[in-house]
Amino acid sequence: MRIPGPEPRADGGVGAVAAAGGLHNYQLLLHAEYGPVVRFQLPGAETAVSVADPVLLEATAHLDKRPERLFEFLAPLCEAGNLQVLPADEHAPWRRLLLSVLAGRPSHERHFERFTALATALADRWAGQADRGPVALQKDLTALSLRMICEYALGGDAADPDGVVTAFEEVLTEYLGRLYQVPVPGTREERERRTERALAYLRATVDRVVAAHRSGGPADRSDLVGALVAAGERPARIRDTVMVTLLAAHHTTGVAVSWTLHLLGRHPEVGERVAEELDRVLGDRAVPGYADLRRLTYLDMVLKESMRLFPPGPYGARETTEDLALGDYEIPAGTTVFYPFWAVHMNPRYWPEPERFVPERFLAREVAGRPRLAYVPFGIGPRSCEGAALATVEAQLVLAVLLKRFRFRPAPGHEVTPVERFVLWAADDIRMNVSPRPSA
Template sequence: MRIPGPEPRSDGGVGAVAAAGGLHRYQLRLHAEYGPVVRFQLPGAETAVSIADPVLLEATAHIDKRPERLFAFLDPLCEAGNLQVMPADEHVPWRRVLLSVLAGRPSHERHFARFTELAVALADRWAARADHEPVALQKDLTALSLRMICAYALGGDAADPDGVIAAFEEVLTEHLGRLYQVPVPGTPEERAERSSEALAYLRATVDRVVAAHRPGSRADRSDLIGALVEAGERPARIRDTVMVTMLAAHHTTGVAVSWTLHLLGRHPEVAERVADELDRVLGDRPAPEYAELRQLAYLDMVLKESMRLYPPGPYGARETTEALTVGGYELPVGTTIFYPFWAVHMNPDHWPEPEKFLPERFLPDEVAKRPKLAYIPFGIGPRSCEGATLAMVEAELVLAVLLKRFRFRAVPGHRVTPIERFVMWAAEDIRMFVSSRGRG
């Protein structure tokens, strides 16, 4: 049985994706027109199959292979081989080490005080602009999340953390500017030189931190580099792991918090309920302790509902290593499978009135009614995001600090339009006014 989808185009699908406003919007359109399983053209994959039904996705959840061509844009950041497409036999032990650190409570507790300092410092800067000058949420919050992940990945071992952050932003500006054809100041030669110098600086900085770790000298499982050294990973692989971790965390956490504040600005009744919960749990304190995050149940539901409506990473991809049958359709070996997170999250069969912002969807009884893969903001299976638990800790901490202190309201006339920029970005940022809310 032939998989439904649009007729092939001579441009390989580029025009259709552009006309839709990006791949994530194109996927929404495809599934609305053709159903839960769609065949479509995609640059870098020729033909792909997108699956938006969470029950059908179960048949693909075991796949541990990513299509190399779709992730080739990360090659320049990796000297020891692209970590996103490493073979399964290498990936399994590497992933096990990452999860032992990134998903572990000792790691979170070790860095929580520093995360809190950084979040409070941003709140202090915003307080100086309260009521009279809007803040650019995504710009400021992605910078905050980059500072957090630098502190996490490099500890206190980076001699110049501000220099690391500036260099990383330089690399990202050039790299993602080319990927998404976004105008960047300077000639191509000047941009390439700046990016090359910044990347060399980053690599040298991380190499120094890695060299300071000796096997057996720092074996606790709260230290990312230490754990990789103990596992016997070679220095280049460790450096690349740190770089890719910084790339992923820099975008996703800040973007998720930004969209959450945007939604709360449009739903003040939900924002007030979050504020009441924060007052009840924190009292007069400006920030939670690590253990108190578990008491912020409504804040957790709000964040999850925000990531349902605006998943930071709008899609994932796998490549079949064996023939599969999905929904009655035959998928041969080598098929590129797309996981359209946004389309899955907007599937009305599992999310009634999916466009509405309803945090109560994540009450335990409601969660139990849905298929496991109806909500997949961090992907699925053995290639899902290793840093998912850490990202939730960071996001909930930042939201708690900001919502304990401020109310947020939209700038009149400012239009917020989701676009694809490696993550679910806003075309003109998300600009909001902040005002002090005081105590309760």
């Protein structure tokens, strides 16, 4: 059976994506018009097949190849091969090593105190400027998440963490500016020189941290660089891994927290329930301990519902290496299979009134009634996000620290519009008024 979809266009689909306001919106429109499986032109991949039904997605969950052309823009960040498109036999052991650190409780506990201090410092700053107008949530929260992941990836051993943050922002601004054709100050030659200097600085910083680990006796396997050193990874691969970890974790946690606060500001009754739970679990303490996170069950549901409505990464992609049966359709080898996470999360068959913010969708009995892949904020299969567990801990911690102290309300007249900038960003940030909670 022929897969439905729009007629091919001479521009390769660029115009259709632009007219929709971005690929994230285009996916919603395509699936609303053509159904759960759609054939469409994807800029950079010619023709792709997008799958928004969680049952059908199961047939693709084993795919372990990413389309190289879609990830070419990240290649300059890596010295030992683009980590986003490593062959399966090389990717699998690298992934196992990352999961042994990123998904492990010892690693989370080791860094939790420092994460808490960073989140508290931001809360203190906001408390000191409460009368200065709305706060730009995404700007401040993505800066916080970058500082947190710098601490994590470099083990707190970077001599100048602010310098690392500044250098990485320089690199990210340049590469995302190229990808999304966003204007960046300076001529191309000036930008390239700045980016090369920033990359060299970051790699030299990682080398110093690696040298400190090698001279300090047995490596701590709950530390990312320590685990890579202990596994015998070569220096270039260690540098690449740190760079990709910074890239993957920089925006995602901050974006997830900011969208959650945006939703709570628009649904104050839900915010009050979160505050009541925090008071009940934490008592007079201003911050949670690591063990407290498991007791913040309603906060967890709120975060999950927020990531359903605004998944930090709105889509993913794989490539078939052999013919694939997908329901009534036959997908030939070499096809780009597109995972439209946002469209999956808005599928009304599994999410009644999908645009409503209803944290109770994540009660255990509700989760049990849905297919496994109806909720996929961190992707699926062997190329899903290795840092999902760490990102969840960070987001829960930051939300707990902020919501214990503050109320968040939308800034009057400020319009929040989702746009795709590697993550699901807000076009003009998310500006909110922040005020102390009466009980705080």
